[in-house]
Amino acid sequence: MRKISVICLLTILCLMPGYSAFAEALISGAGATxxxxxxxxxxxxxxxxxxxxxxxxxxxSGGGIQQIKSRTVDFGASDMPLADAVDAGLVQFPMAxxxxxxxxxxxxVHPGELRLTPDALAGIxxxxxxxxxxxxxxxxxxxxKLPDDAITVxxxxxxxxxxxxxxxxxxxVSAAWHEKAGVGTSVNWPVGVGGKGNEGVATxxxxxxxxxxxxxxxxxxxxxxxxxxxxxxxxxxxxxxMDTFTAAAKGADWKGTKGFGVVLTDQPGxxxxxxxxxxxxxxxxxxxxxxxxxxxxxxxxxAYKSGAEMARSLNYVPMPKDVYExxxxxxxxxxxxxxxxxxxR
Amino acid sequence: MPFLxxxxxxxxxxxxxxxxxxxxxxxxxVLSCLLFAVLLWEAIPALRAFGLRFLYTSAWDPVRSVxxxxxxxxxxxxxxxxxxVIAVPISxxxxxxxxxxxxxxxxxxxxxxxxLLAAIPSIIYGMWGLFVFAPLLASRVEPxxxxxxxxxxxxxxxxxxxGMLPAGFILAIMIIPFISxxxxxxxxxxxxxxxxxxxxxxxxxxxxxRRIVMPFTKSGLFGAVILGLGRALGETMAVxxxxxxxxxMSAGLLNPATSISATLANExxxxxxxxxxxxxxxxxxxxxxITFIVLAGAKLLIKRFSLAGGGRA
Amino acid sequence: MPNFLYTRRKITNYAALGASLLSAAFGVAFLVWxxxxxxxxxxxxxxxxxxxxxxxxPGEAGGGLANAxxxxxLLTVIATAIGVPSGILAGTYLSEYGRGSRLAxxxxxxxxxxxxxxxxxxxxxxxxxxxxxxxxxSAIAGAVALAIIMLPVVIRTAEEVLxxxxxxxxxxxxxxxxxxxxxxxxxxxxxxxxxxTTGVMLAxxxxxxxxxxxxxxxxxxxxxxxxxxxxxxTLTVAIFNYAMGPYDDWHAKAWGAAFLITAAVLFVTVTARxxxxxxxxx
Numbered sequence: 001m002r003k004i005s006v007i008c009l010l011t012i013l014c015l016m017p018g019y020s021a022f023a024e025a026l027i028s029g030a031g032a033t034x035x036x037x038x039x040x041x042x043x044x045x046x047x048x049x050x051x052x053x054x055x056x057x058x059x060x061s062g063g064g065i066q067q068i069k070s071r072t073v074d075f076g077a078s079d080m081p082l083a084d085a086v087d088a089g090l091v092q093f094p095m096a097x098x099x100x101x102x103x104x105x106x107x108x109v110h111p112g113e114l115r116l117t118p119d120a121l122a123g124i125x126x127x128x129x130x131x132x133x134x135x136x137x138x139x140x141x142x143x144x145k146l147p148d149d150a151i152t153v154x155x156x157x158x159x160x161x162x163x164x165x166x167x168x169x170x171x172x173v174s175a176a177w178h179e180k181a182g183v184g185t186s187v188n189w190p191v192g193v194g195g196k197g198n199e200g201v202a203t204x205x206x207x208x209x210x211x212x213x214x215x216x217x218x219x220x221x222x223x224x225x226x227x228x229x230x231x232x233x234x235x236x237x238x239x240x241x242m243d244t245f246t247a248a249a250k251g252a253d254w255k256g257t258k259g260f261g262v263v264l265t266d267q268p269g270x271x272x273x274x275x276x277x278x279x280x281x282x283x284x285x286x287x288x289x290x291x292x293x294x295x296x297x298x299x300x301x302x303a304y305k306s307g308a309e310m311a312r313s314l315n316y317v318p319m320p321k322d323v324y325e326x327x328x329x330x331x332x333x334x335x336x337x338x339x340x341x342x343x344x345r
Numbered sequence: 346m347p348f349l350x351x352x353x354x355x356x357x358x359x360x361x362x363x364x365x366x367x368x369x370x371x372x373x374x375v376l377s378c379l380l381f382a383v384l385l386w387e388a389i390p391a392l393r394a395f396g397l398r399f400l401y402t403s404a405w406d407p408v409r410s411v412x413x414x415x416x417x418x419x420x421x422x423x424x425x426x427x428x429x430v431i432a433v434p435i436s437x438x439x440x441x442x443x444x445x446x447x448x449x450x451x452x453x454x455x456x457x458x459x460x461l462l463a464a465i466p467s468i469i470y471g472m473w474g475l476f477v478f479a480p481l482l483a484s485r486v487e488p489x490x491x492x493x494x495x496x497x498x499x500x501x502x503x504x505x506x507x508g509m510l511p512a513g514f515i516l517a518i519m520i521i522p523f524i525s526x527x528x529x530x531x532x533x534x535x536x537x538x539x540x541x542x543x544x545x546x547x548x549x550x551x552x553x554x555r556r557i558v559m560p561f562t563k564s565g566l567f568g569a570v571i572l573g574l575g576r577a578l579g580e581t582m583a584v585x586x587x588x589x590x591x592x593x594m595s596a597g598l599l600n601p602a603t604s605i606s607a608t609l610a611n612e613x614x615x616x617x618x619x620x621x622x623x624x625x626x627x628x629x630x631x632x633x634x635i636t637f638i639v640l641a642g643a644k645l646l647i648k649r650f651s652l653a654g655g656g657r658a
Numbered sequence: 659m660p661n662f663l664y665t666r667r668k669i670t671n672y673a674a675l676g677a678s679l680l681s682a683a684f685g686v687a688f689l690v691w692x693x694x695x696x697x698x699x700x701x702x703x704x705x706x707x708x709x710x711x712x713x714x715x716p717g718e719a720g721g722g723l724a725n726a727x728x729x730x731x732l733l734t735v736i737a738t739a740i741g742v743p744s745g746i747l748a749g750t751y752l753s754e755y756g757r758g759s760r761l762a763x764x765x766x767x768x769x770x771x772x773x774x775x776x777x778x779x780x781x782x783x784x785x786x787x788x789x790x791x792x793x794x795x796s797a798i799a800g801a802v803a804l805a806i807i808m809l810p811v812v813i814r815t816a817e818e819v820l821x822x823x824x825x826x827x828x829x830x831x832x833x834x835x836x837x838x839x840x841x842x843x844x845x846x847x848x849x850x851x852x853x854x855t856t857g858v859m860l861a862x863x864x865x866x867x868x869x870x871x872x873x874x875x876x877x878x879x880x881x882x883x884x885x886x887x888x889x890x891x892t893l894t895v896a897i898f899n900y901a902m903g904p905y906d907d908w909h910a911k912a913w914g915a916a917f918l919i920t921a922a923v924l925f926v927t928v929t930a931r932x933x934x935x936x937x938x939x940x
Contacts, residue, residue, distance in 0.1 A: 355837035367755070370751035370813075372744065373748060373768055376772075383783055435681040438681025439681050439685050462689050464864075466919060467868075469916050472912060572774070579774070640770075
């Protein structure tokens with residue numbers, strides 16, 4: 001018995017170095033679940049190409065910000081532009097643009113059929129509209145048969161940039177929301193069930209009848225959830241798509257915004273999806289592990305230059321060339337290793 | 346000379362061995378004090394910001410940085426009480442079965458099966474609960490409850506399959522093994538003579554159990570129940586999966602709620618604000634203190650029972 | 659009339675005993691139900707790729723959880739290496755030196771409480787003392803958290819089984835002139851070897867299924883990692899993330915992981931109880 005266990009242990013110990021042979025550089029990042037499908041797809045492809053292991057964990061934007069502030073990861077990711085990025089010794093840059101879409105689980109309602117006004121959406125999330133056949137919802141949906149059932153609201157249970165974008169939108173369009181809940185990566189939800197991550201919200205909406213939730217568009221697409229149309233600032237009911245997200249980002253002034261923290265909710269423009277947003281990467285201005293920082297920047301450079309198609313395939317809008325060149329300049333001037341720039345263009 | 350040297354070496358060896366084992370024994374006490382101290386230290390910003398209000402206010406508003414622990418404490422306590430209410434009669438039944446009824450050949454396997462319930466990791470219960478149990482509740486059980494018992498406020502709500510009651514039920518399954526194994530042990534300590542005198546005056550089996558065994562083992566049984574409660578209070582994964590993660594208090598047991606451990610599992614790595622993090626640690630501190638007191642109580646009760654002569658009498 | 663009373667007592671008796679039979683059946687039924695689901699859904703999800711490949715990006719089918727299997731093994735081995743020796747030594751103190759001392763009963767008391775203490779709190783503790791000061795989530799932080807959970811379990815079982823070794827054995831060895839420590843190591847430990855092995859196996863089974871303390875310590879990793887100062891993936895955290903997720907493929911992976919971890923935990927538990935611990939079974 002003892003011999004067997006010794007042999008077992010030895011075998012395990014011998015196997016370990018075998019695996020560690022391909023354990024090269026490891027970059028760890030954490031944060032937003034909004035771009036998680038994109039980052040992990042890119043990391044997966046980059047790993048195949050270069051062998052670099054970029055471990056991205058989707059723990060929520062709040063987590064990304066906290067973990068990069070306490071420097072427990074090499075980079076953080078957030079959908080909420082960090083206002084005090086510079087003060088926290090961080091360099092912030094956008095990686096992609098996407099949209100947050102309301103998704104519902106309603107029998108007989110197909111994707112894009114349900115139309116929601118800003119008032120109706122805010123009312124549902126404030127707990128003021130409790131039934132699907134409420135007048136405020138029905139008015140915008142004359143042709144749709146809405147059930148006389150209670151609405152189950154699904155929101156995020158974790159600190160989330162998706163929540164931030166969503167709350168930021170509601171805050172702009174609804175005075176009652178501004179009054180009661182406000183804007184944050186997690187807010188004081190008046191009603192609802194909490195799901196962990198975009199993944200968790202998608203799961204609950206999929207499972208709970210008569211529910212409504214909000215997820216990044218790719219989660220709606222991948223999980224075949226029923227999205228709703230939203231009325232934008234121009235008064236049009238628009239469908240979420242790459243085109244409407246791009247339209248929302250049309251007027252963005254990247255250079256002129258501090259820390260590139262552009263907010264894309266409730267933008268003018270007939271085609272603009274009202275709940276759009278960019279997702280950001282945060283890296284330390286003076287990283288303690290310079291090799292990791294350089295490797296990470298090389299990865300982001302590759303992601304900008306070669307990852308655009310991957311982004312489109314997952315329904316994210318990639319950053320255009322003129323924007324990412326600005327970002328790479330910011331790396332060159334912002335990220336320092338022992339006083340020297342960590343990045344050269 | 347060589348003899349003396351060996352003697353000296355032995356003495357040093359003895360001192361060393363005793364010292365090392367002493368060190369590790371004491372480390373347990375040091376560890377738990379450290380645990381308390383670190384939690385307290387990290388919780389200070391929140392306690393300073395909110396004071397005692399932290400315990401009885403119910404806001405959890407990261408936007409305005411206002412935090413109150415009441416809904417989490419409420420959820421923890423209520424889900425655990427539901428668990429105990431369901432688990433206690435069943436556990437007692439199991440203990441009675443194992444000590445009084447079961448034929449000898451079944452005693453081992455049945456006892457083992459109950460103990461295996463305790464060995465299954467918590468996350469498996471959570472996952473099973475979410476994938477198998479919750480849909481069943483949502484489609485079959487809860488609509489029925491709402492329709493038939495909806496006139497009682499605690500049974501109102503939407504049939505989600507997740508919420509306070511489902512979490513409490515899974516917790517009950519999880520603590521049954523703990524309560525029943527302690528109950529079985531204390532039942533076994535009842536002196537046979539007491540039981541036989543019961544039978545001698547013509548009592549039925551149930552009467553012997555009800556009038557002799559249970560009163561005799563009262564404090565031990567109570568300890569077992571409290572032990573189960575302590576277990577339920579601190580349980581994390583299964584609750585996180587099933588309670589619904591909704592920070593608020595509602596009388597409806599079918600509604601989603603939250604617990605201290607679920608709030609921690611969801612938010613701890615993700616909180617941004619220093620006061621938010623500190624408030625989470627303060628929640629952890631509250632949980633630690635509550636479970637410590639409850640478990641200490643259970644321990645003392647069980648100990649008092651076995652000292653008071655269970656077994657040895 | 660007395661006849662009626664007798665009948666009523668008899669009926670109560672059968673009803674109560676029937677209820678106790680039912681509750682035992684209830685417990686066993688749940689065990690069977692859960693195990694059946696884990697077995698059926700889990701076995702269907704296992705494939706060679708599950709054991710050899712890394713996780714695929716979300717939403718894409720395929721891939722495996724090889725890294726999580728490795729991570730769980732790694733953490734369990736390190737935690738055992740830390741927790742078992744210290745636990746046995748502390749248990750030795752309680753049984754060999756501290757009988758009847760107040761310190762020993764304090765240790766015993768605290769250890770008993772720590773056995774059932776909420777493991778998520780241990781996670782916060784380790785986050786505060788290791789993860790944040792060291793600047794990152796790491797395998798070693800996870801292993802330490804598991805070791806802390808393991809420690810009281812090992813202490814209490816070690817003490818119990820060491821006490822079972824008859825004092826006459828100790829006295830006989832001491833009388834031959836052996837020093838106390840040699841008596842403990844070569845005589846008492848040997849006498850209690852079976853019991854200690856049982857305790858260690860049960861403790862290993864207990865921690866390998868832990869999730870809560872790992873969320874804040876060893877975190878997660880989408881790749882292989884054997885470096886102790888980097889985050890590492892584990893089966894339990896993988897289950898947590900995958901089961902909460904929306905993808906069917908993730909759910910299948912979570913069931914597969916659940917199957918592996920349950921099978922391992924139950925195998926170790928049953929082996930410990932049946933084979934090794936037969937002597938004190940029952």
